[in-house]
Amino acid sequence: MKNFLAGIPEQVKRLSVLLVILVIVFIVVRSTLIPNDFGKIGHYRASAVQNIANNELHYAGQEVCVDCHDDIVAVKTKGYHKNLSCEVCHGPSIKHTEAPDEFKPQIQRNRSFCPTCHEYLPSRPTGFPQIVSASHNPRKICVSCHNPHNPVPPVTPKGCEACHAEIVATKSLSFHSEIPCTKCHVANEKHKLSPRDNLPTKPTTREFCGQCHAEDANSPKDIPRINMATHEPRYVCWQCHYPHLPEAQ
């Protein structure tokens, strides 16, 4: 044994000592610094699972919603939004399950929420319903036309907008957006088949606009008024004002 040790070169002995020290340091550091439960179930601390489980819950999960709102869930599960969880739109609502009356989930009433998915993006799949929200009925909120629990795909326009889309889009931006086309234009059914032979009517008298805009008209207060007798009496209104996008504020 002694001969064997003497036969080892001095360098190797010294390096071996260094190596042994390094290995011992490594083992000591490893055993002190690595948490005991590391690697039990994966490349992480097993107790991390419990730590995460202890985090405060925010979402209830849609299984809970069915308990009370089975009528809405029944509609939703058949519709295009069947893969969306209730809390995607209504927000984290575990508090609502604990105190239904005190905490009400949100209802999305602004126009910025639905475009998160439905705003036009070239990367979205063809056929996925998309809009350009700046021009898609900008003065209306989404839920006034679409039922989010049972949205239906867009249909081919059958009314005036089928041909006069640009005017309809313009009007939708205007103060007149809520007035139907037929309020001012009378078009018979033949107009759809032979439009130029059956032109729709236009208002021909000042009194027509006066129904809302005359000083004594029976209409909401914030509508601009004029004195029918003094306000340019020789002209019909639309000769100066564009009714599809009236400029008056």
Next chain:
Amino acid sequence: MEELVQHLTPILKEITGYIFPNEVELHWGILIVLYPYLTGLVAGAFILASLVKVFNVKELQPTYRIAMLTALAFLIVAPLPLLGHLGHPEKSYEIFLTPNTTSAMAMFGFVYAWYLMAVLLLEIWFDYRRDIILWASKEKGIKKWIHKIVSLFSKDISEKAIRFDKKSVKIVTIIGIPSAFLLHGYVGFIFGSIKANPWWSSVLMPIVFLFSAIVSGIALVLIIYMVVTPLRSKPIQMDCLDKLASYLFYVMIIDFSLEALDFIHRIYESEESIKILSELVSGKLFVSLVVIQLLMGMLIPLASIAATKIFKAPSELKKMVYFIAAILVEIGIFTTRWNIVIGGQLFSKSLRGLTVYKMTFFGLEGFLAAIGILILPFIILFILMRLLPPWEEARNP
């Protein structure tokens, strides 16, 4: 939120085509360019040094120890860009404690530690041991103690022990060559194995990285040798310089052929990414790839070294040509890393658009930090050269 996205505004203006939102900003910046560059210099310098020991290239003897110290200085700095990029350097030891064998990136620590401790330090130690003992015996004060500690208080300088040292150096070098290949091949593998990125995904990547590493390492040692020797008022040995330049020339030809092979292979395969890649190469990467990497960093040095060989240029002219060629090569290899790291992130995964890289000046990942990390190895090298003088005349005190 406003502040978070504010710096994106100038980038958004330069985006072309369609890109996904998470591709606007590059995640790997200048520091990740430095990382393969620095490790490449290490591997290259080491492989140059091993030519002396394994293949017995006598002419390169004066550069052997310089190359070893250069490799060590750059290896010490090599992980810094990663630490700077990842943040939390205080947590870096954790990859050693709980090794994740399924992550190539997490295994870097072991590749690095193996190369540093089992190869570089061991080889330097065996090579310097006798000299350190002799130096320590004649010195006083702190330097004596540093040398004593570095020699591990070894005292044996008998004929037998020195023979053992020489044998060990040879064995370590033989282990070291595949280790150097592993170190830099690994860096290439990190990029080459990303199959979702057509600019990176290539089995040739580790090999191309390796040969460009050898090119940059040889050029670096050549530069250091040509700068340090006159500073010490010693003559530059022309046969050593010629040999260095020859090796540089041959390895560059291999490197050039490999890159050309990669290029031809891509064009012939002509996968769906070819259109966006050609747009990238002819547009945003034109200057750094075609002008700097290919023309300045490859063709001009190759042609100028070839010219000195063909026309048998006088040694003063040769020195100048070699020096300029080596500097151009260094710039060229840096842009090689740039083109791989930055280029690979400039195009969208949709293959329909390009973004742009804006480097910051200050900050942990900025230009100044990068310059600092590039200068640091030279400072370390200076200290190493003071502690362990690599010159022939220092060997026999």
